[in-house]
Amino acid sequence: MGVLILGIESSCDDTSASVVKDGYVLSNVMASQEVHQRYGGVVPELASRAHQQNIIPVVDYAMSSAGIGIEKLSAVAFTRGPGLLGSLLVGTSFSKGLALSRNIPLIEVNHLQAHILAHFIAQEGKEDDQPKFPFLCLLVSGGHTQLVLVNDYLDMKIIGRTIDDAAGEAFDKCAKVLGLRYPGGPKMDKLAATGDAEAFTFSKPSLPDLNYSFSGLKTSFLYFIRDQLKNNANFIQDRKNDLAASLQKTIIDILMDKLIVASRNTGITQIGIAGGVAANSGLRTTLFNEAKYRNWKIFIPDFNYSTDNAAMVAITGYYKYLAKDFTKQTIVPDARLNI
Numbered sequence: 001m002g003v004l005i006l007g008i009e010s011s012c013d014d015t016s017a018s019v020v021k022d023g024y025v026l027s028n029v030m031a032s033q034e035v036h037q038r039y040g041g042v043v044p045e046l047a048s049r050a051h052q053q054n055i056i057p058v059v060d061y062a063m064s065s066a067g068i069g070i071e072k073l074s075a076v077a078f079t080r081g082p083g084l085l086g087s088l089l090v091g092t093s094f095s096k097g098l099a100l101s102r103n104i105p106l107i108e109v110n111h112l113q114a115h116i117l118a119h120f121i122a123q124e125g126k127e128d129d130q131p132k133f134p135f136l137c138l139l140v141s142g143g144h145t146q147l148v149l150v151n152d153y154l155d156m157k158i159i160g161r162t163i164d165d166a167a168g169e170a171f172d173k174c175a176k177v178l179g180l181r182y183p184g185g186p187k188m189d190k191l192a193a194t195g196d197a198e199a200f201t202f203s204k205p206s207l208p209d210l211n212y213s214f215s216g217l218k219t220s221f222l223y224f225i226r227d228q229l230k231n232n233a234n235f236i237q238d239r240k241n242d243l244a245a246s247l248q249k250t251i252i253d254i255l256m257d258k259l260i261v262a263s264r265n266t267g268i269t270q271i272g273i274a275g276g277v278a279a280n281s282g283l284r285t286t287l288f289n290e291a292k293y294r295n296w297k298i299f300i301p302d303f304n305y306s307t308d309n310a311a312m313v314a315i316t317g318y319y320k321y322l323a324k325d326f327t328k329q330t331i332v333p334d335a336r337l338n339i
């Protein structure tokens with residue numbers, strides 16, 4: 001019958017449930033929360049309330065579109081952290097209840113590890129198109145920016161991380177300065193496509209190790225625009241595309257600089273990219289150009305599995321199930337869980 005894992009993701013503002021059979025996705029259902037858009041960012045209390053409303057219909061739909069009954073599940077895997085505590089509590093409590101009532105194993109999943117293991121979601125005909133261990137993974141999303149050395153499915157080490165904002169957060173906050181609604185990252189990407197990336201220069205951090213910093217860039221962007229607006233009240237309107245392109249290029253440069261050092265230091269040329277910012281077209285183009293030049297092999301999960309989703313939680317649950325790595329009913333969410 002195979003191993004059937006139900007994965008539940010509720011760490012931020014997406015309620016998602018997925019059924020994975022022997023590593024292949026049978027369903028991956030998502031309810032996004034539009035309620036945050038008008039606030040310019042995720043409001044934690046509204047997020048947890050929306051998760052409570054969404055979780056049962058989302059799980060129900062994931063099960064029915066997978067075409068399996070709840071009695072067939074081998075285990076339930078859920079995101080324990082990191083994330084917003086109130087949001088995590090909804091997925092954790094639901095999963096505990098389900099595992100208890102069905103008397104099946106409960107598996108806790110680290111959201112960051114799940115983003116990375118999204119690379120191993122099996123797809124018909126593409127089974128060989130997965131990174132080989134060890135590989136380097138650049139995890140870039142709205143909440144995280146990390147460089148991870150991945151030795152095995154369940155053996156990873158963070159070798160660099162942001163000391164302040166995440167890359168996606170930098171996109172979103174700068175987009176807000178341009179008057180774009182949350183999440184601004186994809187909108188910046190679109191504008192940047194027709195802008196001049198060399199038009200403006202913004203400050204880059206100079207950290208000695210593999211760590212990242214984006215808060216200085218955000219401030220430099222904000223102050224630059226504030227100064228320009230004094231001379232030209234239409235500056236943002238007039239130069240929106242150039243601003244987006246120049247900002248995007250700076251973020252990509254910052255990300256690439258450390259990735260290149262990490263690859264050089266470790267000798268690893270298999271590079272995975274995970275998280276929502278992996279969708280950025282400028283980052284993708286830069287990566288593939290560098291790959292040609294440096295003999296890298298690049299792996300990027302499909303967009304549906306790059307942004308927050310439950311299939312990545314279910315695939316992590318699958319590997320933990322094989323390793324018999326189960327958790328107890330006394331488990332509680334951990335908003336600051338680390339790899």
Ligand code: KG4
Pocket residue numbers: 012140141142143144167168169171172183184185186189275276277279280281306307308
């Ligand atoms: O992984 P994700 O869905 O959620 C988090 O765990 O944060 O990532 C969302 C982030 C947001 O900051 C969003 O603006 C950014 O990914 N993002 C992008 C693009 N698509 C999503 N940033 C730049 N360019 C994009 N095309």
Ligand code: ZN
Pocket residue numbers: 111115141143275307308
């Ligand atoms: Zn995420």
